[in-house]
Amino acid sequence: MTAVHCKRFPNWLKKTLPSDGAAVETARLLERLGLATICQSAKCPNIWECFSRRIATILILGRQCTRKCRFCAVGDGMPAAVDEDEPRRVAEAIRQLGLRHAVITSVTRDDLPDGGAAHFTKVVEEILSVNGATTVEVLTPDFAGRTDVLRQIIEAGPVIFGHNVETVPRLYSQVRPGADYSRSLRLLEAVRELAPPSLLTKSGLMVGLGETLNEVLDVFRDLRRVGCDIVTVGQYLQPTAESLPVNEFVTPDTFQELEKKALEMGFRAAFCGPFVRSSYLADRFVVRRSAGESAERTMN
Numbered sequence: 001m002t003a004v005h006c007k008r009f010p011n012w013l014k015k016t017l018p019s020d021g022a023a024v025e026t027a028r029l030l031e032r033l034g035l036a037t038i039c040q041s042a043k044c045p046n047i048w049e050c051f052s053r054r055i056a057t058i059l060i061l062g063r064q065c066t067r068k069c070r071f072c073a074v075g076d077g078m079p080a081a082v083d084e085d086e087p088r089r090v091a092e093a094i095r096q097l098g099l100r101h102a103v104i105t106s107v108t109r110d111d112l113p114d115g116g117a118a119h120f121t122k123v124v125e126e127i128l129s130v131n132g133a134t135t136v137e138v139l140t141p142d143f144a145g146r147t148d149v150l151r152q153i154i155e156a157g158p159v160i161f162g163h164n165v166e167t168v169p170r171l172y173s174q175v176r177p178g179a180d181y182s183r184s185l186r187l188l189e190a191v192r193e194l195a196p197p198s199l200l201t202k203s204g205l206m207v208g209l210g211e212t213l214n215e216v217l218d219v220f221r222d223l224r225r226v227g228c229d230i231v232t233v234g235q236y237l238q239p240t241a242e243s244l245p246v247n248e249f250v251t252p253d254t255f256q257e258l259e260k261k262a263l264e265m266g267f268r269a270a271f272c273g274p275f276v277r278s279s280y281l282a283d284r285f286v287v288r289r290s291a292g293e294s295a296e297r298t299m300n
């Protein structure tokens with residue numbers, strides 16, 4: 001992997017922040033509705049850009065995660081009871097933001113018998129009932145391997161079902177000790193088997209944690225083997241002092257090479273770049289019909 005090993009950010013990781021007030025308005029709107037976002041909780045580097053465009057990825061099922069992944073800034077600890085009013089408020093936020101494509105994600109809830117699948121389902125249903133022209137993408141945890149809970153979410157009508165493998169299998173014990181690479185692949189495979197072809201499956205990973213280029217390409221092959229349609233790859237950035245340090249900064253040329261190789265392997269779409277996150281510019285994968293018609297639910 002062509003990369004730079006240094007403590008300071010290379011030039012390609014410097015961003016100009018938008019100076020209008022739209023980002024603050026987005027944050028206030030979400031706060032008024034009592035909603036969390038992965039943008040804020042994970043300290044996403046794109047937050048000013050996305051919030052300025054009135055785009056946010058809402059984090060459901062609380063702010064406490066039951067896993068302790070070492071790349072993630074989301075808090076762990078005792079999770080709160082499921083907020084039964086949350087689906088209504090999520091749908092309302094999407095209406096007020098005017099989002100044409102909504103990405104919904106959650107913390108991992110190993111404490112819930114269904115991992116929160118029924119709540120995910122209610123959120124998707126409520127969004128679609130309030131926002132008829134909006135397309136929905138879910139980015140789910142692994143539900144502790146319970147593939148039987150997936151059908152209800154699929155039937156609620158998301159156009160994209162995402163689940164991130166996050167890193168190469170060799171680094172799981174350091175990066176995501178509570179997760180299992182094969183289990184994540186099985187989830188993506190199960191979604192592909194249960195869902196109609198019009199629903200796209202998607203996965204993403206971070207680079208810069210010490211993986212090799214060949215290991216990333218092996219992950220691409222594994223994802224294609226389970227029928228994954230879309231892959232995203234972005235630079236890992238250490239979100240807190242306690243999180244894993246960055247091992248290397250991967251160059252933009254290497255990201256381009258990864259994108260090219262992913263497309264050659266048969267992914268329907270690939271998005272690789274230093275600032276790419278699984279929800280970054282996520283609407284680029286959704287093709288819509290002309291104005292006045294309902295949202296197209298597939299990518300051509």
Ligand code: SF4
Nearest residue numbers: 039044047050279280
């Ligand atoms: S890339 Fe995704 S997580 Fe990051 S700010 Fe944008 S919508 Fe939020």
